[in-house]
Amino acid sequence: MNGIAIRTSALRKVFGTRVALDTLDLEVRRGEVFGLLGPNGSGKTTTIRILCGLLTPTSGRAEVVGIDVLREPERVRTRIGYMSQRFGLYDDLTVLENLRFYGGLYGLRGAALDDRIEQLLGEVRLSSRAAQMAGTLSGGWKQRLALACATAHRPDLLFLDEPTAGVDPAARQQFWEHIGRLSAEGTTILLTTHYMDEAERCQRLVFLSAGRLIAEGSPAAITRQFDAPTLEAVFIRLQRETGEAA
Amino acid sequence: MTLAARIAGSPFWPMLRKEFVQMRRDRLTLALMVGVPAIQLLLFGFAIQTEVRNLPTLVLDESRTSESRALVAAIANTGNFRLRAEPATSREEIERAIVSGKVRAAVIIPPTYARDLKRGRGAEAQVIIDAADPLAASGAIGGAQQAGMARAQALLPAAVARAAPVRVAVRPWFNPTLRSAVYIVPGIIGVLLSMTLIIIMSIAVVRERERGTLEQLIVTPIGRTSLMLGKVVPFVLVGYVQMSIILLLGRLVFDVPMRGTLALLYTASLPFIFASLAIGLLISTLVRTQAQAMQLGFLVLLPNILLSGFMFPREAMPLLAQWIGAALPLTYFLEILRSVLLRDAGAWAIWPQIGVLSAFAAGFMTLAVLRFHKTMD
Numbered sequence: 309m310n311g312i313a314i315r316t317s318a319l320r321k322v323f324g325t326r327v328a329l330d331t332l333d334l335e336v337r338r339g340e341v342f343g344l345l346g347p348n349g350s351g352k353t354t355t356i357r358i359l360c361g362l363l364t365p366t367s368g369r370a371e372v373v374g375i376d377v378l379r380e381p382e383r384v385r386t387r388i389g390y391m392s393q394r395f396g397l398y399d400d401l402t403v404l405e406n407l408r409f410y411g412g413l414y415g416l417r418g419a420a421l422d423d424r425i426e427q428l429l430g431e432v433r434l435s436s437r438a439a440q441m442a443g444t445l446s447g448g449w450k451q452r453l454a455l456a457c458a459t460a461h462r463p464d465l466l467f468l469d470e471p472t473a474g475v476d477p478a479a480r481q482q483f484w485e486h487i488g489r490l491s492a493e494g495t496t497i498l499l500t501t502h503y504m505d506e507a508e509r510c511q512r513l514v515f516l517s518a519g520r521l522i523a524e525g526s527p528a529a530i531t532r533q534f535d536a537p538t539l540e541a542v543f544i545r546l547q548r549e550t551g552e553a554a
Numbered sequence: 555m556t557l558a559a560r561i562a563g564s565p566f567w568p569m570l571r572k573e574f575v576q577m578r579r580d581r582l583t584l585a586l587m588v589g590v591p592a593i594q595l596l597l598f599g600f601a602i603q604t605e606v607r608n609l610p611t612l613v614l615d616e617s618r619t620s621e622s623r624a625l626v627a628a629i630a631n632t633g634n635f636r637l638r639a640e641p642a643t644s645r646e647e648i649e650r651a652i653v654s655g656k657v658r659a660a661v662i663i664p665p666t667y668a669r670d671l672k673r674g675r676g677a678e679a680q681v682i683i684d685a686a687d688p689l690a691a692s693g694a695i696g697g698a699q700q701a702g703m704a705r706a707q708a709l710l711p712a713a714v715a716r717a718a719p720v721r722v723a724v725r726p727w728f729n730p731t732l733r734s735a736v737y738i739v740p741g742i743i744g745v746l747l748s749m750t751l752i753i754i755m756s757i758a759v760v761r762e763r764e765r766g767t768l769e770q771l772i773v774t775p776i777g778r779t780s781l782m783l784g785k786v787v788p789f790v791l792v793g794y795v796q797m798s799i800i801l802l803l804g805r806l807v808f809d810v811p812m813r814g815t816l817a818l819l820y821t822a823s824l825p826f827i828f829a830s831l832a833i834g835l836l837i838s839t840l841v842r843t844q845a846q847a848m849q850l851g852f853l854v855l856l857p858n859i860l861l862s863g864f865m866f867p868r869e870a871m872p873l874l875a876q877w878i879g880a881a882l883p884l885t886y887f888l889e890i891l892r893s894v895l896l897r898d899a900g901a902w903a904i905w906p907q908i909g910v911l912s913a914f915a916a917g918f919m920t921l922a923v924l925r926f927h928k929t930m931d
Contacts, residue, residue: 354808360773381928385775396770400579412568413774454930457770 312374313338313465313496316358319368321354321519330519331368336498336512338464341491344500345509347547351519352500353393354434356467359498360390373464386414389458393469395450401444403434403453406442407460414461430458432486448479457484459495467488468499472506484509504540515543517550561626565776569784578604587754589744592803598742599735599808609683609694611635611659611691614642619668625679629661634697637661638822648682649871651759656785658684659694671709685780728811736811737930739804741864743797747823748830748858748884751793756847758785766843772928782923793827794820814894822894825911826887830847832918839925858884860893885916 314336319495321329324347325440328457329351331528334501336342344352357363359372370377375389397406407425416424432452442453458466468487485504491497499510507513507529513532523530523546527539536542566584590809611629614624630637638657642648643811648660662680670677681698685691762768771781797820804810829909833854841847859865861879868879879885886907893899 357930361928364771364929364931382775382777385773388773390770390773390829392766392769395743395764396766398572398576398767399765400576405572407573409568410774412571413565413776415563415565415775417563419737441797454770 311338312336312371313340314342314370314372314498316355316359316370320366321351321363321372322366323356327519329358329365332516332519332521333547334514335446335519338496339491339494340496340512341487341510342496342498342515343507344498344516345507345543346500346516348514349518352516353452353469354519355516355529356390356469356498358498360467361385377416387464389461389463389466391451391454391458391466391468391471392400393473397442397450398453399455400441402439403429404438406453406457410457411460416460419459424460424483428460430487432456432484444480446482448475451475451479452486453482455483459490462496464554465496465498466483470500470502470504480506484528504543505537507539507543513539515546517546522546522550564780565774566784569780570787571920573721573784573788577792580824582755587750587791588795588799590750591800594727594746595664595739595742595750596807598745599739599804607633607693608691609634609658610656611637611661611665612642612648612657613637613643613661613663614648615661615663616662616665617667618865620670621668621677621776621909622663622679623668625663625701625705625730626700628659629681629698632697632701634694635659636663646768655684678881700889712734722876723872733868735808736896737892739800739808739810740895741888742805743800744826744857744862744884744887744891746800748797748886749787749791749855751827751830752790752834752837752853752854753848754789755831756837756841756851757787757844758789759835759838760841760844760847769930772930778926779930782835782919782926786828786835786919789831790827793830794823798822809923810895813898814900817895818904819891822904822908822911823889825908826890826917829883829911829918830875832915835922836918836925858882861885863888883911884889886910886914925931 312335313493316332316334319329319332319334322329332351332355336354344355346352347415354363355547358365359370359377361384363376364378369377374427375387377384382478401409407428408421411421411424426435426480429438432455434449434453434456437449442450455468455471457469472483475483480503487497487499487509499506501507510527512526513530514521522531523542525533530542531537531539534542534545536545570699611624615626626637629635641873642651642660646663648657648662651657652660660682662682664678664680667677667679679702681694681700683691683694685695734851759768762771800817801812834851837847837850837854841850857878861868861871862882862884863879864884868876868885871879890904890907890911897903
């Protein structure tokens, strides 16, 4: 897949009369931590869902890990992990049962599955809560369980849709440490966030507004380009400008 | 990869396991799945009595003779009539009582009854029946005629009675006492299975959609068929548990005969259970919310109850209703149930129905799988 993890060209998605995504060209390099920024309704979730094969674009092309996601979504799915905005695991299954289920769906069996689960539980520090119902976990614990399930099969590429929304600062810190480890192991990560300190940790960013790409580059390059002191200032200015234009 | 390895490594197994764990944990639903059939059976079994007995009846005996009293006794003995202890005194009284609904039938024996009998003329008596409800009336009409015939036989000289030119011997097979429970209870098995399996299954997929778990599930590489089969199979077991409960209660409470082999019945039930679940699954792929699923589920149930031959004989229905009935799996399953349980039919008698049900199961399952897309569109 020659160094490119995601490539989209002229990706467009229309819901009824609303244009959610307008001719998006995106390129994410292998091994990158890539941030998708923008106000609510700017097309971040739509982009991720299309790249995971959850939504069919109205037009345009999308290649994920070198595979056309429109033509072969199932082949893409064995290579990616996805954490949705809303907690998507089973409240009425325990931590262990959720992990067993997702590990099993990704083809792990027997001793390999047991070993992997033990490792994941250690990594996200959920070993002591293995028998607890997922529904009774706090927000931070739930996020870590979701991350463990999404990475059970060691995906090449990980999609995280607002992974730290509603999580306390200490849990956020731990979460990012884990992201750092995954990235160091070579996993490409594409995430959306509203926290500018998290955006600073990304190697490259794009700003979306009303389904259009309006800025692209490393955090430093973007702040330089807009001659702003912080990313936050850039974000607010961009949102104000496009808001007035709209 | 060999076929065996592919089957062992299929995502179907983790899906199946997950469904079982969730089912075991959902105590309320589990209790409902077992309790509802039992309650419904008792309700249906006791309430649906198509044979009408003990119709409140007024007697006007203007003859007041031992002959007229013998006729009244014969009518009472049929069991179709419950005679008022206080006899009527006039025809006007009878008319008022029937019009006002206080009684449903009346026996009028004219003053000339005994005299006509003695003179060898044909004696006449009258039985008036409120036939507004034909079902209730038909039993009473039969009963009245039977009583009249019985009296006539008794009054004829023995030699003449023996020489009657035509005698029709009626033998009611399989249900000699014509108890409706015998006919209804096997039907209830089919109706209850349809009801619970279609409804349970119809909310199975939308529940995951509403809770947000479907999104996470469909980004995994699990195939549509594995997903669907993993959802369906645990409920096949539920279907068998429900069926066993109803059979057992039917036997213990309603004394419903079980003449055929249970092994045959259980085998023949598999395609029906599968077909019902597949219908539910298909509904699940057509709706967006659990509430919609329930509504659509009940919409499907209505023709099943009315047109399958559960309550009303299909032979009496207009052609269109018969055709609709022919498109319902329940219609064929009722035939299987009644054939096996009541008539001790062997596999030779029910294989066409088994064939049709298998086709339904495969057809609906295929439709459901094709309708289900692994997207959020």
